[in-house]
Amino acid sequence: MASADSPLVATTIAELHKVKRLADKAIAQLDDQQLWRRLDPESNSIGVLMRHTAGNMRSRWVEFRTSDGEKPTRQRDQEFEDASLTRESLLADWEEGWGCLFAALTPLRDADLQETVYIRYEAHTIYQAIIRQVVHYAGHVYQILAIGKQLKGPDWVNLSVPRGKSDELNQRLHAEHGAGR
Numbered sequence: 635m636a637s638a639d640s641p642l643v644a645t646t647i648a649e650l651h652k653v654k655r656l657a658d659k660a661i662a663q664l665d666d667q668q669l670w671r672r673l674d675p676e677s678n679s680i681g682v683l684m685r686h687t688a689g690n691m692r693s694r695w696v697e698f699r700t701s702d703g704e705k706p707t708r709q710r711d712q713e714f715e716d717a718s719l720t721r722e723s724l725l726a727d728w729e730e731g732w733g734c735l736f737a738a739l740t741p742l743r744d745a746d747l748q749e750t751v752y753i754r755y756e757a758h759t760i761y762q763a764i765i766r767q768v769v770h771y772a773g774h775v776y777q778i779l780a781i782g783k784q785l786k787g788p789d790w791v792n793l794s795v796p797r798g799k800s801d802e803l804n805q806r807l808h809a810e811h812g813a814g815r
Contacts, residue, residue, distance in 0.1 A: 641742040660782040668785045686713040687774045688731025695738035703753035731761040
């Protein structure tokens with residue numbers, strides 16, 4: 635867990651774990667062919683989005699305090715090509731990327747957040763770099779969910795509050811937690 639000195643980092647890590655769990659639940663609903671299916675010739679498949687996200691995470695977060703976040707070894711354009719990866723290889727790549735992200739964020743303290751890092755030669759505070767990447771990763775995860783839902787159609791298992799069930803959820807939460815504010 636992140637340092638108790640940084641509620642912001644701890645909250646960021648917790649929210650990123652939630653985002654990852656959503657993606658993992660969507661991915662688990664899909665068969666191997668669906669992971670690589672494109673909705674149209676110009677769109678990305680879920681597999682491509684997974685490879686791109688993992689590649690970005692490795693590039694941005696490995697040695698992020700001492701090297702540019704766009705590593706010269708990264709082959710970004712190749713991340714957007716269909717690959718003949720097995721599901722196991724794709725998932726291993728995905729997990730490795732998330733592992734790099736969490737390993738980099740976990741030791742951060744509030745005092746570190748104003749330190750300067752670089753992404754594509756542009757200076758960012760660590761705080762700015764974190765927010766930039768949280769938005770990027772959440773965007774791709776929600777693309778994964780939208781594509782997965784399209785591919786599964788009526789067989790999609792809802793990962794959020796089902797349509798027409800908001801009042802029921804709110805009543806249950808109220809009963810569990812009290813009136814709150």
